[in-house]
Amino acid sequence: MSGDFINLLADLKEEEVLKLTKERLDAKEDPLKILDDAREGMSIVGKRFAGGEYFLPELVFSGELLAQVTNLVKPHLTGEGVQQKKIGKVIIATVAGDIHDIGLNIVDFMLDVNGFEVTNMGVDVPVEKIVKAVKEIKAPVLGLSGFLTPAFDAMKETVEALEKEGLRKGLKIMIGGGQMDDEVCKYAKADAYGKDAMAAVALTKKWYGVE
Amino acid sequence: MEKQWSEMTWQERREERFKKWLTPAAPISPAMEKLYKERLTRMIKAIKMEIPDRVPMHLAANSFVAYNNGHTLYDVLYDYSLIKPDWIKFLEDYEQDSADAPGFFAARVYELLDYKVNAWPGHGLPKTSTMHNFVEKEYMQADEYDLFMKDPFDFGLRKFTPRTWGAFAPLANIPSLSSYSGLPERLMMMCQDPNFKKLFKAIMEASDENVKYQKVMMECAQESLKRGFPPLMGGVMLAPFDTVADMLRGTSGVVKDMFRQPEKLLESLEIIADNSIKSTVGMVNMARSPIVFVPMHKGADSFMSVPQFEKFYWPTFRKLILGVVNEGCVPMMIIDGSYNEARLKIISELPKSCVIWTMEKTDMALSKKILGNSACIAGNVTAAMLYTQTPEKIKEYAKWLIETCAPGGGYILALGSGIDKCDPKNLHAVVEAGLEYGYYK
Numbered sequence: 092m093s094g095d096f097i098n099l100l101a102d103l104k105e106e107e108v109l110k111l112t113k114e115r116l117d118a119k120e121d122p123l124k125i126l127d128d129a130r131e132g133m134s135i136v137g138k139r140f141a142g143g144e145y146f147l148p149e150l151v152f153s154g155e156l157l158a159q160v161t162n163l164v165k166p167h168l169t170g171e172g173v174q175q176k177k178i179g180k181v182i183i184a185t186v187a188g189d190i191h192d193i194g195l196n197i198v199d200f201m202l203d204v205n206g207f208e209v210t211n212m213g214v215d216v217p218v219e220k221i222v223k224a225v226k227e228i229k230a231p232v233l234g235l236s237g238f239l240t241p242a243f244d245a246m247k248e249t250v251e252a253l254e255k256e257g258l259r260k261g262l263k264i265m266i267g268g269g270q271m272d273d274e275v276c277k278y279a280k281a282d283a284y285g286k287d288a289m290a291a292v293a294l295t296k297k298w299y300g301v302e
Numbered sequence: 303m304e305k306q307w308s309e310m311t312w313q314e315r316r317e318e319r320f321k322k323w324l325t326p327a328a329p330i331s332p333a334m335e336k337l338y339k340e341r342l343t344r345m346i347k348a349i350k351m352e353i354p355d356r357v358p359m360h361l362a363a364n365s366f367v368a369y370n371n372g373h374t375l376y377d378v379l380y381d382y383s384l385i386k387p388d389w390i391k392f393l394e395d396y397e398q399d400s401a402d403a404p405g406f407f408a409a410r411v412y413e414l415l416d417y418k419v420n421a422w423p424g425h426g427l428p429k430t431s432t433m434h435n436f437v438e439k440e441y442m443q444a445d446e447y448d449l450f451m452k453d454p455f456d457f458g459l460r461k462f463t464p465r466t467w468g469a470f471a472p473l474a475n476i477p478s479l480s481s482y483s484g485l486p487e488r489l490m491m492m493c494q495d496p497n498f499k500k501l502f503k504a505i506m507e508a509s510d511e512n513v514k515y516q517k518v519m520m521e522c523a524q525e526s527l528k529r530g531f532p533p534l535m536g537g538v539m540l541a542p543f544d545t546v547a548d549m550l551r552g553t554s555g556v557v558k559d560m561f562r563q564p565e566k567l568l569e570s571l572e573i574i575a576d577n578s579i580k581s582t583v584g585m586v587n588m589a590r591s592p593i594v595f596v597p598m599h600k601g602a603d604s605f606m607s608v609p610q611f612e613k614f615y616w617p618t619f620r621k622l623i624l625g626v627v628n629e630g631c632v633p634m635m636i637i638d639g640s641y642n643e644a645r646l647k648i649i650s651e652l653p654k655s656c657v658i659w660t661m662e663k664t665d666m667a668l669s670k671k672i673l674g675n676s677a678c679i680a681g682n683v684t685a686a687m688l689y690t691q692t693p694e695k696i697k698e699y700a701k702w703l704i705e706t707c708a709p710g711g712g713y714i715l716a717l718g719s720g721i722d723k724c725d726p727k728n729l730h731a732v733v734e735a736g737l738e739y740g741y742y743k
Contacts, residue, residue: 103561105561105562145607146604146605146606146607146610147553147557147604147605147606148557148560148561148605148606148610151553151554151557151558152557152558152560152561155554155557155558187428187431188427188428188430188431188432188433188435189435190421190426190427190435190437191435191438193438193553193554215427215428217428239433239435240432240433240685240686240689240719240721240722240723241431241432241433241722241723243686243689243690244432244723269638269639270684270685270686270719271686272684272686274686274687274690274691275686275689275690277690278689278690286604287604
């Protein structure tokens, strides 16, 4: 059942995935096992995306399927052992002046299914808020997203504010989104540019030293 | 006897429109008229893939026009008196071969009518923001395709408009107006409703404001003309898939539809294509220029696979392009993001020289290789480059663009997208390269 489920999710078979989720819940299977399987299915989606077989529509739709599975499973979680062990923390945000969230949310769930604890600060996040979050959450990885050109300066200002607060050392910053590239990464004084959500996962894994 | 429009080929119709374009919309000095014609001839030759005297240049600058004169986007949106001086400075600072009016928008009008689809500095964005943002939502629900297809007017009136313009919310509560009888009575009933009285008042106020805004824009267009700049944009249209993915269903919505109800999506794309042909040609008929501006979004490499492009994006877009080309219009596409070889090959299969492809990040050498015998290409000094590079680097890149794309004709030196802020020296470097290296020997 588990193997079918994983493959059906990876193949984006919505009806079958949801039907099987309900059957597994009815059969009193461990809900955490179902969520683990969902993560495994999602990681296949991620691989297919990185391999050029899947594109943005598949990624977005897989996120939709994952949300539906999670919603079905949630009421069955007892509270014990709900928190599976996470590799580490990551903060992500779309910078000030930019309200695009599609890429941001894909990065969110892709980091999540790959074992990271993600703080998604949403869109149009002012510099001070990001600085405060880095200070309080103490995540060693920060992802800045932006779709349009005004994000170039907003990213730069964010990085500079972190420097000024003495928070830059030991913090890895990645940027991504529509107009971003390696040049903008240099301009904003970030550590890396990731061209898509799977690049964000790869960078985070690299910085955490995990495979 | 002269040939009738209905008997003309698309090339003949386009020639008719070119003739109109070559005549300035208002009388200008002989010297400027000469310059106007020189510039426009350059553009037209590039479009027709003939060899002009020099590579034409087009700088779509957007809010840069304000920053270039020490203002912000917020400043010009809320103080119209700044717009004309900013525009004149822009026209005088940068040589190019066409110029319309500034690419700002009527923020106060949007405010009066509570337009929900844009956020801009001071309205949903910090005042320091240099560009507006599009607010993407599911303005059409997943189960409304049938409604949309059966009666696009009714859908627009009672669903789309009240959802996207707050002031028009009362329209959501009226019965359909798509009936042949009883319309006067129903309109009277509407006028008696206090909610509609409020709406009519808002429309009147917004119209008065819009008149003020348009007056400034007209004056700017006059300033362009007075300096011998031909207008470029005659109309605007979107690829049918982008119409759904940007305006109606949003990216998340359209993606779900691609998996859950692809037939409905495809069927509605056909209807949108047919309707867009009519509305676009209508727009161009009223304009001086036959150029139709087509910003392209969600068919790019980073959005969909090539098979998805071939299924969802290209067929109805191709139909729309050919529909307006057949009426003598010239679609000028701006491809956001980049197109790989497979996509370029697909779009190269249009009748020769009927469109312009402006590239944002697409490899220009590859574009020339694949589209070189198909259509005029334009681009692609990117916003990232203008922001982060030195004038020397920019000039060098623009020189490379000219050397790579100009041979044989069919190239316009242009930016990859509109820009907000950059060091003005960087934009000057683009123009310098065009003037220095752009002449055909």
